[in-house]
Amino acid sequence: MNTNGNLLEVKDLRTYFETEDGVVKAVDGVSFEVRQGETLGIVGESGSGKSVANLSLMRLIAEPPGKIVSGSITFRGRDILKLSPREVRAIRGKQIAMIFQDPMTSLNPFMRISKQLMEVTRLHLGHSKGEAREHAIRMLEVVGIPDAEARIDSYPHEFSGGMRQRVIIAMALSCQPELLIADEPTTALDVTIQAQILELIKRLKGETGASVILVTHDLGVVAGMTDHIIVMYAGKVFERAPTSELFGQPGNPYTRGLLRSVPDPAAEQGNLYQIPGQPPDLARLPGACPFAPRCERAEEICRREFPPFVQLTSEHSSLCHFADEVFAESQEAA
Amino acid sequence: MPVTPSEPPSILIGPEYAFAEEDVRELVGAEVIVGPSLWRDAWRRLMKNKLAVLGMVIVIATVIASLFGPSLIKAATGYSYDSIPKDPMLTKSFAPFRAPGGKFFWTHPMGTDNAGRDILARVLSGGQISLMVALISTLVSLLIGVSYGATAGYIGGRLDDLMMRIVDVLYSLPYVIIVIVLLAMLPAKTPTGQLAELFLALGAVSWLTMARIVRGQVMSLKNQEFVLAARATGVSTPKIILRHLVPNALGPVIVYATLTVPTVMLSEAFLSFLGLGVRPPRVSWGSLAAEGAQNLSVYPWQLIFPGVTMALMLLSLNFVGDGLRDALDPQMRKS
Numbered sequence: 093m094n095t096n097g098n099l100l101e102v103k104d105l106r107t108y109f110e111t112e113d114g115v116v117k118a119v120d121g122v123s124f125e126v127r128q129g130e131t132l133g134i135v136g137e138s139g140s141g142k143s144v145a146n147l148s149l150m151r152l153i154a155e156p157p158g159k160i161v162s163g164s165i166t167f168r169g170r171d172i173l174k175l176s177p178r179e180v181r182a183i184r185g186k187q188i189a190m191i192f193q194d195p196m197t198s199l200n201p202f203m204r205i206s207k208q209l210m211e212v213t214r215l216h217l218g219h220s221k222g223e224a225r226e227h228a229i230r231m232l233e234v235v236g237i238p239d240a241e242a243r244i245d246s247y248p249h250e251f252s253g254g255m256r257q258r259v260i261i262a263m264a265l266s267c268q269p270e271l272l273i274a275d276e277p278t279t280a281l282d283v284t285i286q287a288q289i290l291e292l293i294k295r296l297k298g299e300t301g302a303s304v305i306l307v308t309h310d311l312g313v314v315a316g317m318t319d320h321i322i323v324m325y326a327g328k329v330f331e332r333a334p335t336s337e338l339f340g341q342p343g344n345p346y347t348r349g350l351l352r353s354v355p356d357p358a359a360e361q362g363n364l365y366q367i368p369g370q371p372p373d374l375a376r377l378p379g380a381c382p383f384a385p386r387c388e389r390a391e392e393i394c395r396r397e398f399p400p401f402v403q404l405t406s407e408h409s410s411l412c413h414f415a416d417e418v419f420a421e422s423q424e425a426a
Numbered sequence: 427m428p429v430t431p432s433e434p435p436s437i438l439i440g441p442e443y444a445f446a447e448e449d450v451r452e453l454v455g456a457e458v459i460v461g462p463s464l465w466r467d468a469w470r471r472l473m474k475n476k477l478a479v480l481g482m483v484i485v486i487a488t489v490i491a492s493l494f495g496p497s498l499i500k501a502a503t504g505y506s507y508d509s510i511p512k513d514p515m516l517t518k519s520f521a522p523f524r525a526p527g528g529k530f531f532w533t534h535p536m537g538t539d540n541a542g543r544d545i546l547a548r549v550l551s552g553g554q555i556s557l558m559v560a561l562i563s564t565l566v567s568l569l570i571g572v573s574y575g576a577t578a579g580y581i582g583g584r585l586d587d588l589m590m591r592i593v594d595v596l597y598s599l600p601y602v603i604i605v606i607v608l609l610a611m612l613p614a615k616t617p618t619g620q621l622a623e624l625f626l627a628l629g630a631v632s633w634l635t636m637a638r639i640v641r642g643q644v645m646s647l648k649n650q651e652f653v654l655a656a657r658a659t660g661v662s663t664p665k666i667i668l669r670h671l672v673p674n675a676l677g678p679v680i681v682y683a684t685l686t687v688p689t690v691m692l693s694e695a696f697l698s699f700l701g702l703g704v705r706p707p708r709v710s711w712g713s714l715a716a717e718g719a720q721n722l723s724v725y726p727w728q729l730i731f732p733g734v735t736m737a738l739m740l741l742s743l744n745f746v747g748d749g750l751r752d753a754l755d756p757q758m759r760k761s
Binding site: 150181193200228 | 467583651661662676
């Protein structure tokens, strides 16, 4: 175990994809760490590299066309990128588990729920058929599926979306992983179910002491769930801060734009704010700040030079030429 | 307006509160039933298709008749497919239900061939061989085709290119020539050996389409999230192919396998007709038809009975295959 309390340390991760248009730098120099028992939120627009970063953590990037070009992913003191495929398989599902976005497609439609749940524990915990089945029933009860014993032999199509997401969570947690990666776990669900699923993840996290990486583009979701947040844009970390600080005092114009574009139910009717423009083409990134063309604050230097990663406080950094000024402004506003 | 971190919404969870997403079961008070599997659903749809059911009945009846018929006939009349009557008066072709002198006689419902052998017995044991050839070749094509196609489709990349170019090359060669060369290169010493070679030759060429179908299926399936989910739980590649991909691709595979049976049967008949297939004293529908065709103008029953039996069988198998396709892919029927 690491001495500094970090379960996972990602340093300068770069995952590129070879395409006909050139090399797409989906993740380009991302660093972050996850402490024991904490929840890290990763937010960003579609295509900002959130999912690719997480798939890279488990070495699930399809090669070709993808490739992890450089960096290190230290999980419990071992670099995942240096392990053999067999060693990585032993970690997947056992120590690091993943919950996917769409519960409609992440269960095998031709396999009974029981068989899919049992597959994991038989593989990693060496359960016999009977033990695995008992364990599976217990897990379904833990995630709140009524009549678990009767419903365990159902097929996925007999479950509603929220129920399926519960099954997937049961599957992810059945080996008591130390790190749970939830890749937009509630995007495909409606709002009431979203809250239930988030509460469930939160409760189980508390019970098992697992660390969680929560990927989402919904700022409301991360607000109540996470300890730290990183904001990604164009494959890079734009801002990293403790949750309350990020929401209270953003130090990056992009984060500010994101926060402003969240609809406020209390506000008068009017136009919703949106960040102008489109995310850049990741195959043709300029040498300058990738957000500059859409940024309100952009000045000449932003279109010319790549911004520095400015340390604002001990735990708060921002990728911007004017990080200090933006930070000071939001401090005044608050 | 910046959002401030708020207290999480206090929503109660647990089985007792899961009502909102629970189905209507509790409202109607019905028992929990383990729902029908997708296969049972397909079976129900298949049973609604009259033509497919008729086809299945004919296929099953023919199979049973071929399996047990020859020994029943032997018990009833003393004739087997290769027994030539000792009486020289009887070693010629009689019309159905006719004895010497043109009288009605029940022994030969399909008549006899030039040597006086019972055509019914010959058609039924010919059926044994034809069915066996078709079945074994289809199994070979299933085995090779599914594993080859699934491997190529799942691994992809350069290996896929290589494997599929091999299939393309084999495709471009006319299969008759491959089979003829195979059979000519390895001359069998016994009729049984010849039969084994026939299985081999037909199996060797019939897996190509199967491999392509399975590869296509696997390629569209492998990008689905459940495959990624299986990989994320640490399942190994062979297990993903066998347990997650192949079962999902099984629908088209079953349909195509059902349609391969008649195709192979026809190929066998064609080869036997050319004298490359089953050798005497063994018979198949193809070799019977070849014999019968020589005497068509004089003794038409020698061709009609094996021909009609085989045509009926092929037609029925095709009905079953079409029915299976509709049953396993209900979306297709609507269009």
